Amino acid sequence: MAKILVTATPVPGHVLPLAAIAADLTRRGHEVLFYTGTRFEDRVRRTGARFVPYPAEADLDGADLSATFPERDALAPFERISFDLKHFAAAPAPLHDRRLQELLAEFPATVVISELLSLWTLATVLRAPREQRPLLMTIGIAPPPFASADTAPFGPGLLPPTTDEERAAYDAMRAQVGAMFADAQQYVEGVFTSMGVTFPGPIFDAMCTVPDLLLQLTVPAFEYPRSDAPEGFRFIGPLPAASDSEFERPGWWAELSSGRPVVVVTQGTVENGDLSQLVVPTLRALADADVTVVAATARPDGPDLVREELDGQVPDNVRLAGFVPFEELLPLADVLVTNAGYGGVQTALRHGVPLVVGGETEDKPEVAARVEWSGTGVNLRTARPEVSALRAAVDEVLDDPRYRKRAAEIQGQYAEYHPFDVIAEIVEQA
Incomplete structure (x- = not known):
């Protein structure tokens, strides 16, 4: 070996x-x-x-x-x-x-x-x-x-x-x-x-x-x-990810299968120090929408920070979470709103989920541009979008079937790739 x-x-x-x-x-x-x-x-x-x-x-x-x-x-x-x-x-x-x-x-x-x-x-x-x-x-x-x-x-x-x-x-x-x-x-x-x-x-x-x-x-x-x-x-295609067997589903998890559209919003695991950039504006934008919004804050104190930003007035259709495995959550989602981390975007598309993206640091503008170019979502072109822009973008992705169709097409292409096998073959022949 x-x-x-x-x-x-x-x-x-x-x-x-x-x-x-x-x-x-x-x-x-x-x-x-x-x-x-x-x-x-x-x-x-x-x-x-x-x-x-x-x-x-x-x-x-x-x-x-x-x-x-x-x-x-x-x-x-x-x-x-x-x-x-x-x-x-x-x-x-x-x-x-x-x-x-x-x-x-x-x-x-x-x-x-x-x-x-x-x-x-x-x-x-x-x-x-x-x-x-x-x-x-x-x-x-x-x-x-x-x-x-x-x-x-x-x-x-x-x-x-x-x-x-x-x-x-x-x-x-x-x-x-x-x-x-x-x-x-x-x-x-x-x-x-x-x-x-x-x-x-x-x-x-x-x-x-x-x-x-x-x-x-x-x-x-x-x-x-x-x-x-x-x-x-x-x-070589995106890496498949195993589900987190230790994840305990919260009491509201069953609501995600009610037939109501599910919008997930996250700022990933790095740029989540200030949740007022994308998470909080998304919750405000969708407060009166007929959707269920899951704020995946990716930090244990995230729900409390969001409540502080909202002065304790969390919209009725919002569910707050710290760490939620995307392998569990995204199969139930209709849209992912994200600041365009590469891994998170690939995970969404692996599940056929279209996107609303906005990011300005590291490689995020480049990832967001590829979402736009590939037809899999709306690029907000900013890390701090206005509430009205977020509402319009989410509505567009939910209402226009072309985004879901294109995400599904790329999901199908992902299925043709087997990255672990490719890597192992290279290793074994080196």
Whole structure:
């Protein structure tokens, strides 16, 4: 059986997909070592993998970077991305690289499985030819950010060009985006130089072109066509998720099967510090609608925070929840309102649920744009939508069958992909 080293940036949306992969590989009899932050130790151990923690000096909580870097909160969205690339992804790279080499010396893995933000894994590939190192498999847990003549520059959430004028405008914009990230680019290049390797080109391109494989967790129907994709780029479909057997359904759960439309709203597991962005406005927007609204706050104190925001006046059609497994909830939903986390959107479409999306941080504008482009929902183009805009968007998705039909079509395409089998086959042949 193979030896596999898995590593992921300590953020739920990065660790959990790779934990699912680790669990499948251990079930197949492979030996897996998982290197990530200590907050995920229990989750990793449940996969059957051997857990190895980040060194204490690099063990940041990726879900609460503001606690470590309070200055980050004052930054504009693109500035925040640049900041994270420098201080969260690149700065600890030498430490992680040294630890990786130590781990590989004692655990001679034939494959390293990682994700886009673990930049330090690229050094191993840049240092040695393929026959002298493990295969690096990067899992696409976010929209692929590499540059393409067939798309807009990555970041702002712009749709692909349809005219020569748009292509020319995007070419000019690419230079502007490059200038915006010049400081981060210089910083990353300096870090890699200190590691004895040359960083090969723009950051977003290198994330995708240096790994031997970039396995994207979606299907072609949800991703822009590109005539110039990297050689190792491949769609494998979204990961299936097991139901949470420990989840206790609340007393109101039966109401979700009454025939009344069900609208689920969430801000995911990271951007849920301020539920007034999307959750609370959605509850206000639908207060008098003939729907049942489930606010999945993804935090234990979420229901209490929502009640405070609403001054205790929770609409009668609203059901508040902390953590609710989407594998249980989304099969009962008619619409998901979300700030466009990649994993949550893929989960919704895996269940054929259309969307209303709005997000401005990280990769969320790009995810929202793909929802719009694929015809699976309405893109609000803001993280703080007006109540009237939310009501109009939800009504549109509920009333227009084209959204549900398109979501069902993509759900059907998902069924044709078997990501665990693909990953296992690659591992076993490496």
